[in-house]
Structures are given as structure tokens and as C-alpha cells.
Amino acid sequence: MSDTVLSVRDLTVVVHGDGPPEAIVDGVSFDLKRGEILGLVGESGSGKSVTSRALIRLLPGARLGIAGGSAVLGGRDILALDENSVRAVRGGEIGMIFQNPSSHLDPVMTIGRQIAESIRFHRSVSRGEARRQAIDILRQVGIPDPERRYDAYPHEFSGGMRQRAMIAVALACDPDVLIADEPTTALDVTVQAQILKLLMDLRDTRGVSIIFITHDLGVVSQICDRVAVMYGGRIVEVGDKRDIIGNGRHPYTAGLVACQPAEGHPGERVRTIAGQPPRVGQMPPGCRFHPRCPKADAVCMQTRPPLEASGTAHLVACHHPVLNAQEVAS
Amino acid sequence: MSVKASPLLEVTALNVHFGGTSLIPAFAGPTLRAVNGVSLTVMPGETLGLVGESGSGKSTLGRAILRIGDLTSGEILFDGTDMARATVGDLARLRRQTAMIFQDPYGALNPRMRVGEAIAEVLRVHRKVPRDKIGARVAELLNLVGLDEGYARSRPVDLSGGQCQRVGIARALAVEPKLIVADECVAALDVSIQGQIINLLMDLRERIGMAIIFIAHDLAIVRRLCDRVAVMYLGRIVEIGPTEQVFTDPSHPYTASLLRAIPDIDPDKGLPANPLTGEPPSPLALPCGCAFHPRCPKALPQCSTGEPPSLEGVGPHRAACILPPGEITI
Numbered sequence: 288m289s290d291t292v293l294s295v296r297d298l299t300v301v302v303h304g305d306g307p308p309e310a311i312v313d314g315v316s317f318d319l320k321r322g323e324i325l326g327l328v329g330e331s332g333s334g335k336s337v338t339s340r341a342l343i344r345l346l347p348g349a350r351l352g353i354a355g356g357s358a359v360l361g362g363r364d365i366l367a368l369d370e371n372s373v374r375a376v377r378g379g380e381i382g383m384i385f386q387n388p389s390s391h392l393d394p395v396m397t398i399g400r401q402i403a404e405s406i407r408f409h410r411s412v413s414r415g416e417a418r419r420q421a422i423d424i425l426r427q428v429g430i431p432d433p434e435r436r437y438d439a440y441p442h443e444f445s446g447g448m449r450q451r452a453m454i455a456v457a458l459a460c461d462p463d464v465l466i467a468d469e470p471t472t473a474l475d476v477t478v479q480a481q482i483l484k485l486l487m488d489l490r491d492t493r494g495v496s497i498i499f500i501t502h503d504l505g506v507v508s509q510i511c512d513r514v515a516v517m518y519g520g521r522i523v524e525v526g527d528k529r530d531i532i533g534n535g536r537h538p539y540t541a542g543l544v545a546c547q548p549a550e551g552h553p554g555e556r557v558r559t560i561a562g563q564p565p566r567v568g569q570m571p572p573g574c575r576f577h578p579r580c581p582k583a584d585a586v587c588m589q590t591r592p593p594l595e596a597s598g599t600a601h602l603v604a605c606h607h608p609v610l611n612a613q614e615v616a617s
Numbered sequence: 618m619s620v621k622a623s624p625l626l627e628v629t630a631l632n633v634h635f636g637g638t639s640l641i642p643a644f645a646g647p648t649l650r651a652v653n654g655v656s657l658t659v660m661p662g663e664t665l666g667l668v669g670e671s672g673s674g675k676s677t678l679g680r681a682i683l684r685i686g687d688l689t690s691g692e693i694l695f696d697g698t699d700m701a702r703a704t705v706g707d708l709a710r711l712r713r714q715t716a717m718i719f720q721d722p723y724g725a726l727n728p729r730m731r732v733g734e735a736i737a738e739v740l741r742v743h744r745k746v747p748r749d750k751i752g753a754r755v756a757e758l759l760n761l762v763g764l765d766e767g768y769a770r771s772r773p774v775d776l777s778g779g780q781c782q783r784v785g786i787a788r789a790l791a792v793e794p795k796l797i798v799a800d801e802c803v804a805a806l807d808v809s810i811q812g813q814i815i816n817l818l819m820d821l822r823e824r825i826g827m828a829i830i831f832i833a834h835d836l837a838i839v840r841r842l843c844d845r846v847a848v849m850y851l852g853r854i855v856e857i858g859p860t861e862q863v864f865t866d867p868s869h870p871y872t873a874s875l876l877r878a879i880p881d882i883d884p885d886k887g888l889p890a891n892p893l894t895g896e897p898p899s900p901l902a903l904p905c906g907c908a909f910h911p912r913c914p915k916a917l918p919q920c921s922t923g924e925p926p927s928l929e930g931v932g933p934h935r936a937a938c939i940l941p942p943g944e945i946t947i
Contacts, residue, residue: 559812
């Protein structure tokens with residue numbers, strides 16, 4: 288269980304604009320263990336999606352570029368591979384599922400053929416064998432009557448079934464790592480529960496490691512083993528989910544948990560974090576959270592806090608970490 | 618509640634159907650029953666939550682009430698006038714006394730118009746203030762929603778999502794409405810910003826006293842904000858009642874499974890043990906009897922035949938289910 292599948296070190300993605308390049312993913316490091324579900328949590332613009340796209344070398348937009356760092360998967364640094372080798376990694380060792388399955392499935396190709404295409408791209412098997420494997424994987428993701436559904440088009444599937452189909456495409460070549468970028472955000476809450484259960488079952492049966500990107504802390508605490516909290520392109524806190532949810536030591540993590548609408552009583556005002564998340568082009572110096580932080584002082588405005596250990600396997604990047612949950616409340 | 622005040626809004630047997638008609642009857646497709654015999658009342662100053670999964674008809678209902686969308690039949694008594702059969706004059710009055718807040722804060726604003734112009738336009742069209750007082754009123758409205766009056770010169774693209782939503786609310790308040798329909802108005806915002814908008818709505822409700830129909834799929838927010846809640850499934854209200862009663866003691870199995878499916882932030886709770894299977898059927902082909910029976914864990918043989926059950930119950934808490942109340946647990 289404890290061996291590391293993917294090891295990311297100092298991953299930096301910059302955006303080239305009018306001024307000097309600005310890091311929107313700034314020195315991100317984490318390890319993903321075999322069979323682990325790691326939650327990547329943050330608000331819009333925190334760099335969580337860009338981090339995941341950098342790992343499959345599909346950065347959205349020509350102005351974005353990887354400026355440094357490494358990501359070692361199976362003894363190779365993905366970030367240093369040439370384009371041909373990266374294509375073998377995408378869909379091979381790393382599978383990816385997205386928020387909106389309709390825009391990531393080919394609308395004019397049957398579901399089954401999209402899975403079989405991926406299998407035949409990565410492995411030399413016959414058409415018949417690819418079809419057999421594709422039907423098998425459709426059954427594993429819980430699509431009823433897979434032999435008949437193999438020939439169905441995406442529009443004939445409901446939203447939840449389409450998400451299952453995309454999971455099937457991603458898992459077709461038995462990847463070591465599955466990157467799930469907000470896979471349940473567009474789904475209804477009852478269907479979300481089904482997909483979360485499916486992902487956990489697949490982790491248990493196939494031993495795949497999952498990077499689960501979301502902004503929903505409820506989802507995180509239900510399915511993740513460890514959680515990394517991102518803010519302004521940096522990981523501000525990472526640890527076991529029990530260390531993060533409710534016992535977070537970074538003021539941002541603590542604030543994020545406190546401002547869940549479920550925390551508190553009806554009619555009571557919701558706790559908020561004042562201000563806005565930083566925008567590209569206007570990243571503050573020092574700790575990027577300092578303009579919104581209640582504990583910020585002169586040091587926070589100038590010096591970037593390093594990600595330091597705060598207990599076993601719990602890292603925090605803060606000059607003035609929160610002591611405990613009571614301190615936030617007062 | 619004081620002595621029996623008369624309701625601000627009284628909707629009776631409202632139907633909104635799409636399609637099903639054609640110049641040549643043989644080519645008529647099936648009818649989509651988006652809203653099916655809905656009756657509800659809203660008291661002045663009350664906040665009614667409207668929850669349900671996608672396709673349940675909650676947005677269609679909200680739009681039909683404001684006569685932004687068409688309706689097929691039924692009665693909408695607003696302040697004593699039947700707006701379902703409104704004259705041009707009645708509609709103009711409805712527009713002056715109601716407003717809508719939309720989900721996509723950018724999409725709801727004209728990107729080429731400065732914020733101040735966008736708010737002034739509402740004041741001008743409805744002749745709310747004399748021409749020379751418009752500037753002062755715009756500044757007043759911006760302050761009301763927590764924005765500096767300097768933002769009047771900004772364009773939507775310069776604002777964050779939360780700021781745009783505040784402008785959307787300022788435009789809604791410009792008509793001094795008695796009723797606001799807020800359609801998923803925080804769903805597109807970050808968690809830390811969601812709270813700011815919810816608190817703003819709570820403040821405004823206290824200061825201005827308008828009634829709100831709050832359409833949302835996030836039950837935690839509805840619980841925090843709303844006095845009463847109506848749960849919709851496939852075009853019908855299946856349960857309606859005071860928010861805390863519905864959330865702690867649901868009387869419809871759909872409400873119970875919806876509550877069960879919300880991922881709990883407590884890491885020790887685990888995923889819901891038996892999530893609802895399947896997805897809502899197409900509203901083009903509604904099942905016979907209770908529309909929920911194909912997914913209902915407790916369905917009886919008589920649930921699948923005859924007319925769908927009507928809202929029953931004594932007092933304000935009513936549900937459309939034939940099961941005895943003790944049968945339903947969260």
C-alpha cells in the first residue's frame with residue numbers, strides 16, 4: 288500500500304503575458320501512493336486543474352508553459368518526455384476523467400468503439416479482443432446490458448451513465464493513476480453518490496491511485512485518504528483527511544471548513560473568508576493568502592512560507608499556523 | 618407569523634408543458650410535462666426554497682411565476698391579480714414588482730455595458746427615479762449590495778464572479794421588488810464567496826422585506842436561508858413544509874434519499890450506505906402512478922398504478938406519498 292506511484296516535485300506552470308511570466312502553479316510537490324485517493328481542493332484559480340493538466344502535458348492554452356519541476360511515474364519523468372512518449376502515458380499509465388462527459392466523449396462514435404480505440408492504441412490486440420475487453424470494462428463500471436450498450440452513442444446515455452462511460456474509457460488500459468477533475472460537480476446529488484461509490488469500488492478492486500480534484504469538502508472527506516489544499520497556485524497544507532478537515536492548521540483550510548453552509552444553524556449568517564481569491568496577473572507577494580488572512584503580519588507580506596512538517600505526514604505552509612479549531616472560533 | 622395575512626403569491630394547479638402540438642396532428646411529438654399541477658403560496662417577506670434534481674422543473678416553475686416563461690394552464694395570483702391571464706398593464710406591474718437573479722453572473726450582464734449603466738437602465742425603463750437622481754440611486758444600490766460606488770465605472774469582465782453576482786442583485790433590487798426569484802444564484806460561485814452572497818440576501822431580506830423564491834440544488838444552503846421548502850420531482854411538488862421539519866422528519870422517500878445522499882463533511886461518517894439507484898426518468902415519458910416509484914426503495918404495488926398521489930397532511934407540512942410517515946427514515 289505504501290509504495291509511491293507518482294512523485295511530483297516543484298512543479299511550476301507559468302503564464303506568459305504582457306509582463307514577466309507569472310507562476311499560476313508554483314512549486315507544487317506531492318506523492319501519490321498506490322491505491323490511494325488524494326484530494327486536491329481549492330477555489331477557482333487555485334491551480335488545481337492546471338496541476339492535473341500539466342501531469343498529462345495537456346495545458347489549456349498556448350500561453351501556459353511548464354517552467355520547472357519533475358513528475359516521476361514508473362521511474363520516468365513525465366515532464367521530460369518527448370511528445371510521442373507522452374501519448375503512451377496519456378490513457379496508458381494515466382487515465383483522466385472530466386467534469387463534463389458530454390464534451391469529452393466523441394458524439395459521433397459509439398461508446399464501445401471509443402473504449403476499444405484506446406485499447407488498440409496502447410496495446411497490440413485484435414479487434415475482437417479489444418471489443419471483448421471494452422464490454423468487460425463497461426460491465427465493471429456498472430453499465431447495464433454492456434453488449435447492447437457497446438453500440439450506443441453518448442447522446443443515448445443519461446448524465447450519470449455518460450460519466451460511467453468516461454470512467455470506462457479512462458480505465459480501459461488499466462492505468463496506474465486516474466486523474467478525476469471535478470467528476471461529480473455536474474451531476475445530481477443522488478447520482479453523485481453512485482459515482483463516488485463506483486470510484487471507491489474501482490480503487491479497491493483494481494488498486495488504481497486517484498487524484499480527485501474538487502471544491503466540495505463533503506466529497507473530499509467521504510472518499511479521499513489524504514488531502515492537499517491549494518491556494519493561489521501553491522499547496523498550503525497537505526495531510527491525512529482527518530488532519531485537514533476540522534483540524535486544519537492553515538488559516539485558509541480552517542476558514543474553508545468554517546464557511547460550509549452546513550456548519551451552523553438555520554437563519555444564522557454563514558461564516559465567510561473576506562475578500563476575493565487572487566487573480567492571474569495580480570498574485571500578491573509573500574504568502575498568497577495574506578490579503579485575506581486574519582493573522583497576517585509584515586512577514587507574511589514579504590516571505591513565502593515553506594511547506595513544513597506539523598506532525599507525521601502533515602505539512603503546512605504558514606508563518607502563523609492555527610493551533611486548534613477552537614482558536615478559529617474565537 | 619402574525620394574524621392570517623393574505624399571501625403575496627398564490628399558485629394553483631400550474632402546468633407548463635412543451636411540445637405535443639403540431640400543425641399536422643400526426644407529427645406532434647410527445648408532450649414534455651415540465652411543471653405538472655403545482656400549487657404553492659408565498660407570504661410577503663417569506664423565503665421559499667425550491668429544491669430538486671436537474672429536470673425536476675424548478676427553474677421552469679420559477680420562470681413561469683414571473684411570466685418570463687410561458688405556461689399552459691393554471692392560476693398565478695400575485696397580489697390579488699391573476700397573472701396567468703394578465704393584461705399588458707398587469708404584466709408591466711408584475712415586472713415592476715418582481716425580479717430575477719440568475720445562476721451565471723457574467724451571462725446575466727451585458728459585457729459592453731458599464732455596471733452603472735446596467736443598473737441605471739433598470740431605473741430608466743421602470744421610471745423609478747427622476748432622470749437627475751439616477752446617478753445617486755445607482756451609488757446607493759451599489760452600497761446596498763456591498764460594492765464601492767467606484768464600481769459603477771467597471772465592466773463585468775473586470776469583476777470577479779461574486780462581484781458580478783452582487784451587481785445582478787443590485788439590478789434586481791433597483792425595481793424595489795416584492796418578490797425575487799433567485800435561480801441557483803450561488804451555484805457558480807466559490808465556497809468562500811457563496812457565504813458572502815447568502816449573508817447579503819439575509820441582510821437584504823431583513824432590511825427590505827421582499828419575499829424570495831430560492832431555487833437551489835444545495836440543500837445545506839436552503840436549510841440555512843429558507844423559511845419553508847418545496848421538494849420537486851419530475852414536475853411535481855412531492856413535499857412542502859417548514860424547512861426544519863422537512864429536513865429532520867421528511868415525509869416523502871425522495872426527500873429522505875436526497876438528504877441521505879449529501880456527502881457529510883465528517884470524515885468518519887462514510888459514504889451513504891445505500892444510495893438511490895438509477896436516475897430520474899425522462900419527463901417525456903412519465904411513469905404511471907407516483908413518478909418516483911421506479912426508484913423508491915419502499916414502493917408498494919399500488920404506487921405504480923392510477924393517479925399520482927396528491928399532497929396530503931395536516932398543517933403546513935404536506936407530502937405526496939401513500940406510505941405511513943413512520944416508514945420513512947433518513
